[in-house]
Amino acid sequence: xxxHRHKIRTxxxxxxxxxxxxxxxxxxxxxxxxxxxxxxxxILPLERALAPRYLKWLAHxxxxxANVYVGANPLCSGSRxxxxxxxxxxxxxxxxIDTDGEARLAALRASDLVPVPTAILSTSPHKYQxxxxxxxxxxxxxxxxxxxxxxxxxxxxxxxxxxxxxRIPGFLNCKYDPPCSVGVEYLHDSIWNAPDFLLG
Numbered sequence: 001x002x003x004h005r006h007k008i009r010t011x012x013x014x015x016x017x018x019x020x021x022x023x024x025x026x027x028x029x030x031x032x033x034x035x036x037x038x039x040x041x042x043i044l045p046l047e048r049a050l051a052p053r054y055l056k057w058l059a060h061x062x063x064x065x066a067n068v069y070v071g072a073n074p075l076c077s078g079s080r081x082x083x084x085x086x087x088x089x090x091x092x093x094x095x096x097i098d099t100d101g102e103a104r105l106a107a108l109r110a111s112d113l114v115p116v117p118t119a120i121l122s123t124s125p126h127k128y129q130x131x132x133x134x135x136x137x138x139x140x141x142x143x144x145x146x147x148x149x150x151x152x153x154x155x156x157x158x159x160x161x162x163x164x165x166x167r168i169p170g171f172l173n174c175k176y177d178p179p180c181s182v183g184v185e186y187l188h189d190s191i192w193n194a195p196d197f198l199l200g
Contacts, residue, residue, distance in 0.1 A: 007181050008062055010055040012170030016184055019119070020091065020133075021046045021074055028071035028082040030165050031061050034175060040066075043079055062171045069165035072131075082163055090137040092118075093145060093197075094129055094164060095155040101126035108153050115196045116188040121166065124173050124180050129166055130155075133191045141194055148199035 021027055027049060031040040048054055062068050071082050072092045079086040097104045105128055108114065114132070121129040137145070139162050146160035167173065169184035 007172060007179075008059045009170035009181075010052075010059050012184065013058070013068075013168045014050050014055055014170075016119075016169050017046065017049055017070065019186070020070070020131075023047065025074040026077050026079060026088070027074055028165070029058070030069040030071070030082075031058075031066040032069065033066050035065070041082060043075060043082070058171070062174070065174050067174050068168050068171040070168050072164045072166050073162060084139060084162055087139070087162060090134065090139065090142045090162065092166075093132040093134055093137075093142065093149065093192075094166065095146075095149055095153060097128040097130065097153070097155050100154070101128055104154050105130075111152075113152060113198045114149070115190070115192045118186070118188055118190075120185045120187065121169055122183040122185075123167050124176060124182075131166070134193065135191050136193050145194070145197055145199065149197075152199055 017027070023046060025046050026043060027046055029042045029044065029049060031042075032038070044054075058068055072094055073090055074088045075082065075086050076088045095108075105120070108117075108130065117130045118133040119131045121131070123129055134142075142162055143160055149155065150160055167182045169182045171182055172179040173182055
């Protein structure tokens with residue numbers, strides 16, 4: 001499947017990665033193809049992922065049908081796999097909203113139970129990933145909060161593990177024909193703590 005290059009925005013992708021991770025952190029980039037099925041994972045420093053040559057390679061892979069993702073949490077330096085044991089810190093809480101997207105997103109925006117999201121990704125028409133930048137969460141607290149978020153806002157309850165990957169805005173969602181651009185809206189610069197989520 002060949003896609004249109006002009007729809008791929010590596011500048012948007014680079015800005016998102018730089019917004020989500022700190023310099024020198026190690027991240028996981030995941031490429032997933034639908035046909036033929038296949039997954040490639042690359043674990044690398046943020047600076048390498050932001051290099052124009054690397055972003056150009058990701059654009060080429062996306063252009064030829066690979067969906068492009070990033071692990072939601074940074075990894076320990078020297079990691080070779082994206083496992084729970086290899087995570088360096090909990091960086092994000094997230095929701096996958098795959099049904100009734102507009103209504104569920106409106107309810108979330110109006111809710112007093114959660115702080116303003118850091119960013120909202122539009123992954124395809126009426127489907128979203130919602131991100132909060134956080135600190136002070138351990139694995140258990142993160143996963144329990146993710147489950148409470150999914151119950152409160154009717155999101156995908158299968159997407160509550162700490163190894164979750166996120167789509168990278170600026171690239172294309174290749175699950176559709178024609179593919180659609182993944183967009184992002186940044187809403188808030190704060191880093192939230194566990195008491196900011198009034199779900200329990």
